[in-house]
Amino acid sequence: MxxxxxxxxxxxxxxxxxxxxxxxxxxxxxxxxxxxxxxxxxxxxxxxxxxxxxxxxxxxxxxxxxxxxxxxxxxxxxxxxxxxxxxxxxxxxxxxxxxxxxxxxxxxxxxxxxxxxxxxxxxxxxxxxxxxxxxxxxxxxxxxxxxxxxxxxxxxxxxxxxxxxxxxxxxxxxxxxxxxxxxxxxxxxxxxxxxxxxxxxxxxxxxxxxxxxxxxxxxxxxxxxxxxxxxxxxxxxxxxxxxxxxxxxxxxxxxxxxASFEAPLSYDYHGWTVHKTGPWGQGPVLLQALAILKHFDLAAMDPMGEEFVHTVIEAIKLAYADREAYYGDPDHSEVPTEHLLSDAYNADRAALIGRDASMEQRPGRVPGFEHLADAYVARAARDFQVAQVGAQEPTMAHLTDRKGxxxxxxxxxxxxxxxxxxxxxxxxxxxxxxxxxxxxxxxxxxxFWLEEGLPTSLAPGRRPRTTLTPTLAEKDGARLVFGTPGGDQQDQWQLVWFLRFVHHGLDLQQGMDAPLFHSMHFQGSFFPRAVATGEMMVEPNVTPGTIDGLRARGHRVTVAEPWTVGRLTAALRQADGVLSAAATPRLMQAYAVGR
Structure with a gap:
């Protein structure tokens, strides 16, 4: 297109x-x-x-x-x-x-x-x-x-x-x-x-x-x-x-x-093998979202339209619920990563996505780990705070938050x-x-959390479950590297961009410039760990009718100012050695160079 x-x-x-x-x-x-x-x-x-x-x-x-x-x-x-x-x-x-x-x-x-x-x-x-x-x-x-x-x-x-x-x-x-x-x-x-x-x-x-x-x-x-x-x-x-x-x-x-070297965690999606960090970062959440979305015909959907945005947002909610329940430093906690990325598990997760927006926190029930799912649901309910409506990237937060x-x-x-x-x-x-x-x-x-028994409980020597999540993907001799700042939004913006690249033929820069969106439904990673049930944000230049359609499905939609969501960059090497690169125009400072 x-x-x-x-x-x-x-x-x-x-x-x-x-x-x-x-x-x-x-x-x-x-x-x-x-x-x-x-x-x-x-x-x-x-x-x-x-x-x-x-x-x-x-x-x-x-x-x-x-x-x-x-x-x-x-x-x-x-x-x-x-x-x-x-x-x-x-x-x-x-x-x-x-x-x-x-x-x-x-x-x-x-x-x-x-x-x-x-x-x-x-x-x-x-x-x-x-x-x-x-x-x-x-x-x-x-x-x-x-x-x-x-x-x-x-x-x-x-x-x-x-x-x-x-x-x-x-x-x-x-x-x-x-x-x-x-x-x-x-x-x-x-x-x-x-x-x-x-x-x-x-x-x-x-x-x-x-x-x-x-x-x-x-x-x-x-x-x-x-x-x-x-x-x-x-x-x-x-x-x-x-x-x-x-x-x-x-x-x-x-x-x-x-610092040390580790092997990446990988998942195959429509011919691409996508590589991420382990669950000490949030990287596997993108792989989980892909595993859920594999069950939908995204290529048949308008990439700027209501059905696409709704389906992706609902998959994000499910994957991020599992992030909050199960992820942590695998050197200190057992993380059921293989189960979380399995086909059968994600087929069940995909079946939860219906026509309307979910307002629940729905981590999956992983055998032997059910207590972690219960703990997350209880924590999110207990600590529920309605987040301030606005851009959720810390870069764009109010200065008095003192966030970076x-x-x-x-x-x-x-x-x-x-x-x-x-x-x-x-x-x-x-x-x-x-x-x-x-x-x-x-x-x-x-x-970290100040309560015992969680993969993200504070403990000496344990790595915090960070939001930092660069990506490498490979297909038929081609290699693609990409990522973005944005805290909890990093894997959301990368997911939207990658899906449009894979299914709709947008090149690197076209995907950068296309309108982005994200969910704030899950518990945030940064102090004060807010939950904004059903909230999502979208840039305004989506297909006409999309925003009204999302609201009709029950999403609590905040329409961002134009050109304010996402800070993606990406580079690609084709199998024949041809290189390409792109950078977001948002914030007017990212640039790609090359020859």
Missing amino acids: TAFTTRPEIRGTFGVVTSTHWIASSVGMSVLEKGGNAFDAAVATGLVLQVVEPHLNGPAGDLPAIFHSVKTGNGVIAAQGPAPAAATIEHYRGLGLELIPGSGLLSTVVPGAFDGWMLMLRDHGTITLREALEPAVFYARHGHPMLPRVADTISGLARYFADEWPSSAEVWTPEGAAPEAHALFRNPGVADTYDRLTQAGEAAGGDRVAQIDAARSEWAEGFVAQAIFDYLKDAEVHDVSERRNRGVLAPEDMAGWR DTVHLDVIDRWGNCVSATPSGGWLQSNPIIPGLGFPLNSRAQM
């Missing part, structure tokens, strides 16, 4: 890079131009995104990445840091808390992003530590044009920083004033930190692997860790609980953890290596700046 696009789909044969900021995309492409591979370009791109989108990610955040290597095949980099050893339910309950705050030191897990990037660079890259870090150092030291959205975020928090987080005020409001949109902005603390890590690496000798390992050690046990724990020794930080709390992260937590969000990148090189990564956490709203380092700690622990 023909569809309106805001920009051309980028095509070529040499390499493509797409990300949520044009500077980062250009940096990644420059690495490819100099002979680097997709992994080198991804690392340089990711580190620059920390500098130019600091309201969305930082060095002490989180990193899941999924990749295809022409040498080793498919894999996942698991750089989601776990809960500290002292992060127990008893401790948090003893502070009078029922939920982990969405900001502040109690919400901090072991920083993961930097070590994850270094693991990628060491084992799959080719460039040196200095070459990988230099672009981020350049933009942090010499400055970059401040995105209007970052300027607005800082402006909305300037008084709070001055009153409660003075180290953040020093960095984000130099000389006491919030930065102007498009003004040159510098963060010399980050530049100095990455310079020192480079120097520490090069002191280990000329071998690039030894240099990278030395930088990783310096991060986890050297001057970076020392600065963090010098600060934490006395810090009591005001957070969204409206109290000042001390952290529980300890030196041994950082020293004892490193996420960035995304996709890279494919001329040899066929592919990387999809969704870095997040450690954003400027999450915690105060660590003095001397230029960046804050993360707030990912807010995704």
